Amino acid sequence: MIAILLLLGATTPGGAGVSHAETFDIAVIEDIPATRIAVELLQEAYRITGHELRPQLVPSQRALFMAENGLVDGDLFRIEGIEAEHPNLVPVPYPLLRGHVIVLLARAGNGCAKELPDGPLVAAVRRGVIIEKQTAQALGLTTVDTGSYTQIEMLLDSGRVDLALISEIENISPLAPRTMANHQKLCEPVAHFTLFHYLHRRHAELANNLADALEQLHTSGAKQRIIRQGQEKSREASSPGSNETRR
Numbered sequence: 001m002i003a004i005l006l007l008l009g010a011t012t013p014g015g016a017g018v019s020h021a022e023t024f025d026i027a028v029i030e031d032i033p034a035t036r037i038a039v040e041l042l043q044e045a046y047r048i049t050g051h052e053l054r055p056q057l058v059p060s061q062r063a064l065f066m067a068e069n070g071l072v073d074g075d076l077f078r079i080e081g082i083e084a085e086h087p088n089l090v091p092v093p094y095p096l097l098r099g100h101v102i103v104l105l106a107r108a109g110n111g112c113a114k115e116l117p118d119g120p121l122v123a124a125v126r127r128g129v130i131i132e133k134q135t136a137q138a139l140g141l142t143t144v145d146t147g148s149y150t151q152i153e154m155l156l157d158s159g160r161v162d163l164a165l166i167s168e169i170e171n172i173s174p175l176a177p178r179t180m181a182n183h184q185k186l187c188e189p190v191a192h193f194t195l196f197h198y199l200h201r202r203h204a205e206l207a208n209n210l211a212d213a214l215e216q217l218h219t220s221g222a223k224q225r226i227i228r229q230g231q232e233k234s235r236e237a238s239s240p241g242s243n244e245t246r247r
Contacts, residue, residue: 030057034169070088087201089199090204094195096195101191102185107207
Protein backbone atom coordinates (compact mmCIF):
# COMPACT_ATOMS: atom_id res chain seq x y z
CA MET A 1 0.00 0.00 0.00
CA ILE A 2 2.86 2.37 0.79
CA ALA A 3 4.30 1.75 -2.69
CA ILE A 4 0.97 2.65 -4.28
CA LEU A 5 0.78 5.88 -2.28
CA LEU A 6 4.28 6.83 -3.35
CA LEU A 7 3.46 6.20 -6.99
CA LEU A 8 0.44 8.44 -6.70
CA GLY A 9 2.54 11.08 -4.96
CA ALA A 10 0.04 11.20 -2.11
CA THR A 11 1.65 12.62 0.99
CA THR A 12 0.56 14.82 3.84
CA PRO A 13 1.97 18.36 4.30
CA GLY A 14 4.53 16.92 6.74
CA GLY A 15 5.59 14.16 4.40
CA ALA A 16 3.88 11.23 6.15
CA GLY A 17 3.04 8.26 3.97
CA VAL A 18 -0.70 8.69 4.49
CA SER A 19 -3.02 9.88 1.73
CA HIS A 20 -5.34 11.99 3.86
CA ALA A 21 -5.62 13.66 7.23
CA GLU A 22 -6.42 11.27 10.07
CA THR A 23 -7.40 11.61 13.71
CA PHE A 24 -5.26 9.56 16.10
CA ASP A 25 -6.71 8.53 19.46
CA ILE A 26 -3.90 8.63 22.03
CA ALA A 27 -4.10 7.27 25.59
CA VAL A 28 -3.29 9.96 28.14
CA ILE A 29 -2.62 9.21 31.82
CA GLU A 30 -5.11 11.00 34.03
CA ASP A 31 -4.15 13.17 37.06
CA ILE A 32 -0.60 13.98 35.90
CA PRO A 33 -0.33 17.76 35.31
CA ALA A 34 2.58 17.49 32.86
CA THR A 35 0.40 15.58 30.39
CA ARG A 36 -1.03 18.97 29.39
CA ILE A 37 2.38 19.99 28.07
CA ALA A 38 2.86 16.71 26.23
CA VAL A 39 -0.60 16.86 24.65
CA GLU A 40 -0.03 20.43 23.42
CA LEU A 41 3.39 19.55 22.00
CA LEU A 42 2.13 16.47 20.23
CA GLN A 43 -0.99 18.15 18.91
CA GLU A 44 1.33 20.65 17.22
CA ALA A 45 3.54 17.84 15.91
CA TYR A 46 0.56 15.94 14.51
CA ARG A 47 -0.72 19.15 12.93
CA ILE A 48 2.62 19.65 11.19
CA THR A 49 2.31 16.16 9.70
CA GLY A 50 -1.22 16.92 8.55
CA HIS A 51 -3.07 14.97 11.22
CA GLU A 52 -4.90 15.45 14.50
CA LEU A 53 -4.30 14.02 17.99
CA ARG A 54 -7.34 13.27 20.13
CA PRO A 55 -6.50 12.54 23.82
CA GLN A 56 -8.27 9.75 25.69
CA LEU A 57 -7.92 10.10 29.49
CA VAL A 58 -7.36 6.74 31.24
CA PRO A 59 -5.43 5.32 34.25
CA SER A 60 -1.72 4.71 33.61
CA GLN A 61 -1.76 0.92 33.45
CA ARG A 62 -4.91 0.97 31.32
CA ALA A 63 -3.25 3.43 28.93
CA LEU A 64 -0.36 1.06 28.32
CA PHE A 65 -2.73 -1.91 27.85
CA MET A 66 -4.90 -0.03 25.36
CA ALA A 67 -1.92 1.17 23.32
CA GLU A 68 -0.23 -2.23 23.33
CA ASN A 69 -3.38 -3.97 22.15
CA GLY A 70 -4.32 -1.44 19.51
CA LEU A 71 -7.44 -0.19 21.29
CA VAL A 72 -6.03 3.30 20.74
CA ASP A 73 -3.47 4.53 18.22
CA GLY A 74 -0.70 5.19 20.73
CA ASP A 75 0.44 6.12 24.23
CA LEU A 76 1.16 9.77 25.05
CA PHE A 77 4.51 9.09 26.69
CA ARG A 78 6.58 6.36 28.30
CA ILE A 79 10.20 5.98 29.30
CA GLU A 80 12.78 4.95 26.74
CA GLY A 81 13.07 1.25 25.92
CA ILE A 82 9.64 -0.13 26.82
CA GLU A 83 9.29 -1.50 23.29
CA ALA A 84 11.55 -4.37 24.41
CA GLU A 85 8.71 -5.69 26.57
CA HIS A 86 5.88 -4.20 24.52
CA PRO A 87 6.74 -5.05 20.89
CA ASN A 88 3.50 -3.62 19.51
CA LEU A 89 4.66 -0.13 20.51
CA VAL A 90 6.98 1.91 18.30
CA PRO A 91 8.81 4.93 19.77
CA VAL A 92 8.89 8.26 18.00
CA PRO A 93 12.69 8.74 17.88
CA TYR A 94 12.90 12.22 19.37
CA PRO A 95 12.79 13.06 23.11
CA LEU A 96 9.46 14.50 24.19
CA LEU A 97 9.97 15.53 27.84
CA ARG A 98 12.45 14.88 30.66
CA GLY A 99 11.95 14.22 34.33
CA HIS A 100 13.26 12.74 37.55
CA VAL A 101 12.04 10.64 40.47
CA ILE A 102 12.07 12.13 43.95
CA VAL A 103 11.65 10.48 47.34
CA LEU A 104 9.12 11.95 49.74
CA LEU A 105 9.32 10.57 53.27
CA ALA A 106 6.27 9.94 55.43
CA ARG A 107 7.94 11.78 58.29
CA ALA A 108 8.08 15.54 58.59
CA GLY A 109 11.40 17.29 58.98
CA ASN A 110 13.34 20.48 58.51
CA GLY A 111 15.24 20.78 55.26
CA CYS A 112 15.90 17.83 53.00
CA ALA A 113 17.18 14.38 53.94
CA LYS A 114 20.59 13.38 52.62
CA GLU A 115 19.88 9.64 52.59
CA LEU A 116 17.14 7.07 53.01
CA PRO A 117 16.27 5.83 56.51
CA ASP A 118 17.74 2.52 57.66
CA GLY A 119 15.92 -0.79 57.59
CA PRO A 120 13.47 -2.42 55.21
CA LEU A 121 11.30 0.28 53.70
CA VAL A 122 7.85 0.29 52.12
CA ALA A 123 7.31 2.75 49.26
CA ALA A 124 4.13 3.92 47.58
CA VAL A 125 4.29 4.06 43.77
CA ARG A 126 1.74 4.90 41.12
CA ARG A 127 0.48 1.75 39.42
CA GLY A 128 1.57 1.64 35.79
CA VAL A 129 4.27 4.31 36.12
CA ILE A 130 7.15 2.11 35.06
CA ILE A 131 10.04 4.34 36.17
CA GLU A 132 8.76 4.46 39.76
CA LYS A 133 8.54 0.67 39.93
CA GLN A 134 11.99 0.23 38.38
CA THR A 135 13.52 2.74 40.79
CA ALA A 136 11.93 1.04 43.79
CA GLN A 137 13.39 -2.30 42.70
CA ALA A 138 16.83 -0.75 42.21
CA LEU A 139 16.68 0.68 45.75
CA GLY A 140 15.51 -2.60 47.27
CA LEU A 141 12.16 -1.21 48.41
CA THR A 142 8.92 -3.08 48.97
CA THR A 143 6.20 -1.35 46.97
CA VAL A 144 2.54 -0.58 47.49
CA ASP A 145 0.86 0.11 44.15
CA THR A 146 -1.75 2.86 44.08
CA GLY A 147 -4.35 3.92 41.55
CA SER A 148 -3.71 7.65 41.89
CA TYR A 149 -1.40 10.21 43.41
CA THR A 150 -4.22 11.17 45.77
CA GLN A 151 -3.95 7.65 47.24
CA ILE A 152 -0.21 8.14 47.62
CA GLU A 153 -0.86 11.33 49.58
CA MET A 154 -3.27 9.46 51.86
CA LEU A 155 -0.71 6.70 52.49
CA LEU A 156 1.98 9.24 53.34
CA ASP A 157 -0.30 11.22 55.65
CA SER A 158 -1.43 8.08 57.50
CA GLY A 159 2.10 6.70 57.86
CA ARG A 160 1.10 3.40 56.24
CA VAL A 161 4.19 3.63 54.03
CA ASP A 162 7.69 4.87 54.83
CA LEU A 163 8.02 6.93 51.68
CA ALA A 164 6.75 7.54 48.17
CA LEU A 165 8.51 7.67 44.82
CA ILE A 166 7.16 10.55 42.76
CA SER A 167 7.82 11.28 39.09
CA GLU A 168 8.28 14.98 38.38
CA ILE A 169 8.13 15.83 34.68
CA GLU A 170 9.76 19.10 33.60
CA ASN A 171 9.84 20.01 37.33
CA ILE A 172 6.06 19.70 37.66
CA SER A 173 4.89 17.64 40.65
CA PRO A 174 1.64 15.64 40.58
CA LEU A 175 1.25 16.12 44.34
CA ALA A 176 -0.63 18.87 46.16
CA PRO A 177 1.58 21.63 47.62
CA ARG A 178 0.27 20.74 51.09
CA THR A 179 1.69 17.23 50.75
CA MET A 180 5.06 18.52 49.59
CA ALA A 181 5.18 20.93 52.54
CA ASN A 182 4.20 18.35 55.17
CA HIS A 183 6.74 15.66 54.30
CA GLN A 184 10.51 15.63 54.14
CA LYS A 185 12.08 15.22 50.73
CA LEU A 186 15.33 13.47 49.85
CA CYS A 187 17.81 16.14 48.76
CA GLU A 188 18.62 14.64 45.36
CA PRO A 189 16.48 12.79 42.80
CA VAL A 190 17.04 9.04 42.79
CA ALA A 191 16.54 8.61 39.04
CA HIS A 192 16.39 10.66 35.84
CA PHE A 193 14.43 9.70 32.73
CA THR A 194 13.46 10.77 29.23
CA LEU A 195 9.95 10.33 27.89
CA PHE A 196 9.10 9.38 24.31
CA HIS A 197 5.82 9.26 22.42
CA TYR A 198 4.77 5.74 21.37
CA LEU A 199 2.61 4.61 18.45
CA HIS A 200 0.93 1.28 17.88
CA ARG A 201 2.97 -0.57 15.26
CA ARG A 202 0.22 -0.20 12.63
CA HIS A 203 1.24 3.48 12.52
CA ALA A 204 5.01 2.86 12.50
CA GLU A 205 5.45 4.76 9.22
CA LEU A 206 4.43 7.98 11.01
CA ALA A 207 7.15 7.79 13.68
CA ASN A 208 9.97 9.49 11.77
CA ASN A 209 7.69 12.25 10.48
CA LEU A 210 6.57 13.02 14.03
CA ALA A 211 10.20 13.02 15.15
CA ASP A 212 11.00 15.59 12.46
CA ALA A 213 8.03 17.69 13.60
CA LEU A 214 9.16 17.57 17.25
CA GLU A 215 12.66 18.60 16.23
CA GLN A 216 11.15 21.50 14.29
CA LEU A 217 9.21 22.59 17.39
CA HIS A 218 12.41 22.45 19.45
CA THR A 219 14.50 24.36 16.92
CA SER A 220 11.89 27.10 16.54
CA GLY A 221 11.63 27.60 20.30
CA ALA A 222 7.97 26.55 20.33
CA LYS A 223 8.70 23.54 22.55
CA GLN A 224 10.41 25.64 25.22
CA ARG A 225 7.53 28.13 25.11
CA ILE A 226 4.93 25.38 25.58
CA ILE A 227 6.89 23.88 28.49
CA ARG A 228 7.34 27.27 30.15
CA GLN A 229 3.64 28.09 29.81
CA GLY A 230 2.73 24.66 31.20
CA GLN A 231 4.96 25.22 34.23
CA GLU A 232 3.36 28.61 34.85
CA LYS A 233 -0.16 27.16 34.61
CA SER A 234 0.82 24.39 37.04
CA ARG A 235 2.10 26.93 39.56
CA GLU A 236 -1.07 28.98 39.21
CA ALA A 237 -3.24 25.89 39.70
CA SER A 238 -1.27 25.01 42.85
CA SER A 239 -1.47 28.46 44.40
CA PRO A 240 -3.73 29.16 47.41
CA GLY A 241 -7.26 30.01 46.36
CA SER A 242 -7.06 28.17 43.05
CA ASN A 243 -10.05 25.98 42.25
CA GLU A 244 -7.66 23.28 41.06
CA THR A 245 -5.62 23.15 44.26
CA ARG A 246 -6.13 19.82 46.01
CA ARG A 247 -6.45 20.03 49.78
